[in-house]
Amino acid sequence: MKTRSWLFALVLSCLALGSLATGAHAAATPERAAVQQTIESGADLSSRAQQVLYRARTRLDNDDPAGAVDAVSDWLKGTPDHDHPLLRFTRAEARLYLDQPDSAWVDLRRAVDLEPRFARAWLKLGELAYSREEYALAAEAFGRGYELSPDAPTALLHYRGVCLLLADRPDEAVTVLAGLLQDHRDVAELEWYRALVAADLECAAPGRATPLLDHLVEDFAAEPDAWDLAARHAAARRDYRGAVVALTIVDYLQPLVRVRLRQLGDLYAACGVPLQAARCYRRALEGEPRAVEADSTDIRRRRASVERLAAAWLEAHRPGEARAVLQAELAADPGFGRGYLLLGYAALDLDRTELARDSWRKALAHPDQADEAGRLLQSLGAP
Numbered sequence: 495m496k497t498r499s500w501l502f503a504l505v506l507s508c509l510a511l512g513s514l515a516t517g518a519h520a521a522a523t524p525e526r527a528a529v530q531q532t533i534e535s536g537a538d539l540s541s542r543a544q545q546v547l548y549r550a551r552t553r554l555d556n557d558d559p560a561g562a563v564d565a566v567s568d569w570l571k572g573t574p575d576h577d578h579p580l581l582r583f584t585r586a587e588a589r590l591y592l593d594q595p596d597s598a599w600v601d602l603r604r605a606v607d608l609e610p611r612f613a614r615a616w617l618k619l620g621e622l623a624y625s626r627e628e629y630a631l632a633a634e635a636f637g638r639g640y641e642l643s644p645d646a647p648t649a650l651l652h653y654r655g656v657c658l659l660l661a662d663r664p665d666e667a668v669t670v671l672a673g674l675l676q677d678h679r680d681v682a683e684l685e686w687y688r689a690l691v692a693a694d695l696e697c698a699a700p701g702r703a704t705p706l707l708d709h710l711v712e713d714f715a716a717e718p719d720a721w722d723l724a725a726r727h728a729a730a731r732r733d734y735r736g737a738v739v740a741l742t743i744v745d746y747l748q749p750l751v752r753v754r755l756r757q758l759g760d761l762y763a764a765c766g767v768p769l770q771a772a773r774c775y776r777r778a779l780e781g782e783p784r785a786v787e788a789d790s791t792d793i794r795r796r797r798a799s800v801e802r803l804a805a806a807w808l809e810a811h812r813p814g815e816a817r818a819v820l821q822a823e824l825a826a827d828p829g830f831g832r833g834y835l836l837l838g839y840a841a842l843d844l845d846r847t848e849l850a851r852d853s854w855r856k857a858l859a860h861p862d863q864a865d866e867a868g869r870l871l872q873s874l875g876a877p
Contacts, residue, residue: 523644524644526613526642526643527645530642530643533579533609536580539580543569543581546565547566547578547580547581550565550581550584553588554588554591559587559591560588563589577604577608578608579605579606580605582601582602582608582615583601583602583605583612583614583618585601586601589601590618595622599622599626602615602619603619605619606638610638611642612642613638613642613644613646616638616639617635617639619631619635620632620635624657627660629657629658629661630663632657633655636650636651636653637650637651637670651670651673652683654670655670655693656689658693659692664694665698667689667693668694671690671693672690672702672703675687676706679709679713682709682713684710684720687706687707687710687720687723688723690706691703691707691723700730701731704727707724707727710723711724716747717747718747718748721741721747722741722744722754724736725741729761734761734765737761738758738762738765741754741757741761742758745758752782753778755777756799759772759773759806763806768806768807769806769810769812771802772803772806772812775799775806776803776819779796779803783796784796784826784827797823797827797830797833800819800823800830801832801833803816804816804820804833804836805836807819807840808836808843813841813843814844816836816840820836821837824837829860831863832863834863834867835854835857835863835870837853838851838853838854838857838867841853850874851874854871854874855871858871
C-alpha cells in the first residue's frame with residue numbers, strides 16, 4: 495500500500511471508537527428495533543438461563559465483573575448445550591472490564607455466530623477487532639452493526655471506511671465513504687473527508703473523491719484544514735493549479751508554516767510561475783536558522799531553501815535578486831558550494847562574465863561542485 499503517513503496519522507487520530515453513541519444517527523427503523531428488542535429480551539432462554547443472565551448482569555452493574563464471568567462460566571460448563579448470544583455478550587463485557595480482551599474476543603465471535611442479527615455484539619466486536627488490528631473484520635462488524643441497529647450512528651460508516659482502508663481495500667473504502675458523504679452531507683465532518691482522500695489516493699485509479707471535495711470546500715469554506723486537504727489531494731493527483739488555488743486560500747485564512755510555503759513555491763514552479771514561486775520561497779526562508787547558528791541538518795535545509803529561491807529568481811529572469819540572496823548567504827556560509835555555482839549563473843545573466851568566472855573558481859574548492867564548475871569554466875574559455 496502506498497502509505498501517505500501524514501494522512502493516515504490524521505485519520506487515525508480522529509477515529510474515536512469510544513463515541514459510538516454520539517453524533518448524527520440514521521433514521522430509526524421500527525422493524526430493526528423490533529428485531530433487536532426480541533434478541534435483547536432473551537425470551538428464548540430457559541427460566542434457569544434467564545436467572546443466570548440476570549445474576550450476571552446484576553453483578554456487572556454492581557462492579558463485580560469477576561462474579562459476572564463466574565456466573566456465566568458455571569452455567570455454560572454445566573449446560574454447554576444451552577449456550578446463548580446474550581450470555582456470551584454479557585461475559586464478554588465483563589471480561590473487557592477485567593482487561594481480558596482475548597477471552598472477550600472468543601465470546602463476541604461466538605455471540606454473532608449464535609445470532610448474526612445481534613447489533614450490539616457486532617459493534618462491540620468491531621471495536622475489539624480494531625484494537626487488535628483485525629481491520630477487515632472490524633470493517634465487516636461496523637457495517638453489520640450499522641445495518642442492524644435501529645438508530646445507527648452514521649459515524650459507523652466512517653469507521654467502516656477507515657478499517658477498509660487499513661485492510662488494504664481502498665476502493666471499497668472510497669465506495670463506503672463517498673456514500674456516507676453523499677447521503678449525510680448535512681452532518682458531514684471534516685474527518686470523513688480526510689478518510690475519503692486517504693482512501694482515494696491509495697486507489698490504483700484515484701479521482702473518485704474529486705467531486706465530493708467541492709462539497710468539502712463549500713461546507714467548510716472558513717476552515718483552513720478543509721482547503722489544505724483539497725490542496726493535498728489535488729497535488730497528489732498532479733493537478734498543480736488546483737493545489738495552488740487551494741493552498742493560497744489556506745494562506746489567506748491562516749498564514750502557512752515554512753514547510754507549506756515551500757510546497758506552495760514548488761507548486762507555482764510546477765505551474766510555470768517562477769516569480770510567485772520565488773516569493774513563496776523568500777517568505778519560507780525568513781526565520782530559518784542561519785548556517786552559523788544551526789546544526790548540520792538545519793544547514794542542509796537552509797541551503798536547499800536558498801537554492802530553491804535563487805533558482806526561481808533566475809527562472810523568473812531576476813538575476814539581480816538571485817545574486818543578492820546568494821551573496822548574503824555565502825557571506826554567512828562560505829561552505830555553501832552550490833551557492834557559488836548559482837552565483838556564477840546569476841552573474842552570467844547580468845553579463846558579468848568575470849564575476850561568473852570568479853564564482854565558479856571558488857566552486858572548484860568544493861569537491862561536490864568541482865566537476866560542474868570545471869565544465870562551466872571551460873565553456874567560458876577560462877584558463
